[in-house]
Amino acid sequence: MDEPSAAEPGRGQPPEPGPAGARVGVIVTRGLTKRYRGGQLAVDGLDLTVPAGSVFGFLGPNGSGKTTTIRMLMGLIEPTAGTVRVLGRPMPRAARTVLPQVGALIEGPALYGFLSGRDNLLRYDAADPAADPRTRRARVTAALDRVGLTAAAGKKAKAYSLGMKQRLGLAAALLRPRGLLVLDEPTNGLDPQGMREIRTLIRELAADGTTVFLSSHLLDEIEQVCTHAAVMTRGRLVTQGPVADLAAGARDRLVVTTPDAAEAARVLKEQGVGDVAADGDRVTGEPPARDLAEVTAALVAAGVRVRGLTVERASLEDTFVALTGEGFDVAR
Structure with a gap:
């Protein structure tokens, strides 16, 4: 997904209740499979459950199927087989209902280089039919401040460093509250201080009730901020669960x-x-x-x-x- 999506006012709708009123995961896949032309099997029978309120780390080597999985979760590509439910609704069929409740930063933000950082966010917000134009500038200002870009808000986006572009993309995903935030390498290009700030922000979002789905190549990042994690390799899920339990599975x-x-x-x-x-x-x-x-x-x-x-x-x-x-x- 090249652009962060808009969201409905307030938190996202809660997942649908399961048996006996139990809450199911914010993201649930069953047998999720993606095979490309030529027979390449990118994702093979993925059964994934992301608990509500968690910071969920999605791990795997390059080519393991992580990005393909995320694109299926967001309804950007159709699965070959299996099912996806996001915020309790089937994807991609319910994309028009689900995506306004999801903030996403996937494969880097799509920005207008000739516009300033602030004007990029104003453009994103104006494209959201559910956004209230009366509070637009205040929300943009708050989003810029939250990711540490207030001082650079007037600079053109083409002059931004990679880390600043990552921050601006995250600000776009945070223009309004989200039920689910999907982040692909959110600290890419950031210096150590920037990494710490983004990790702190992720923890704050989770504390406020947002479920965060975080794909990362940094194990240190996963251990510091994630409550749960899943590991993929060669298109298959090999384990998932609380981070503390996964680490305990290895031998001292x-x-x-x-x-x-x-x-x-x-x-x-x-x-x-x-x-x-x-x-x-x-x-x-x-x-x-x-x-x-x-x-x-x-x-x-x-x-x-x-x-x-x-x-x-x-x-x-x-x-x-x-x-x-x-x-x-x-x-x-």
Whole structure:
């Protein structure tokens, strides 16, 4: 979606109630599949549930099907098979009802380079038939202030940096309250301070009741702001759930730093440490059930020169690599 969409006044309509009055997800897909001409399978049987009020991270390597999925969620392309429900309504059939309640920044904002940042937002808002023209300038001013662009509001958009364009696109998505905000790489091009500001804004939006669906290549970003996440690879969903649970699924590692790696590996195996591996002066393994003080004492008694012994806690990065077999961008 190249342009942020407009929204109805107030929060988006709540998802339709499920059985026994339970609330279903703000986004729900079942068997969602997209096959392009030539047989390329971009998305394969995706079952995704985004809880109401969550900040939902959507992870995957390049080419995993994330952008294709988002485009189907927004009704921009038709699925080959399966169903999509957004805010409780079927997509793309209910696009005219759903999209006014959704703010989106996907694949970068579409801007008029010859207009100022402020005039771009005024143009976006004027294109929304539900927008109240009497409050337009006040809402544009508030949106610019919220993303830190007040000082640059009068500059032409073509003079904006990539990070400033990202901010302006986000401001367009925030001209009025949203039930759902869909963001594709929202911190792309921002400096560290800008990243922190956008992450803080995302948390504030979620606290106000907006569900945020966030596609990102930055695992650090997902761990800092997201309550839930899903991981895709090669068009298939491999896991989803609360971020804390996903990280807990990876194994902690015992790490011993020593110049006597071979002897340390032997002793660790004797002490019940599993999956022992040595690489240079670093020996790793699964933490044993016994007290680590006893393991340290055994290493010292065997003459191993221990320079460090610690347990590295599992992270979302560990989970991602274990599930996909691929590295990931963890830059801050």
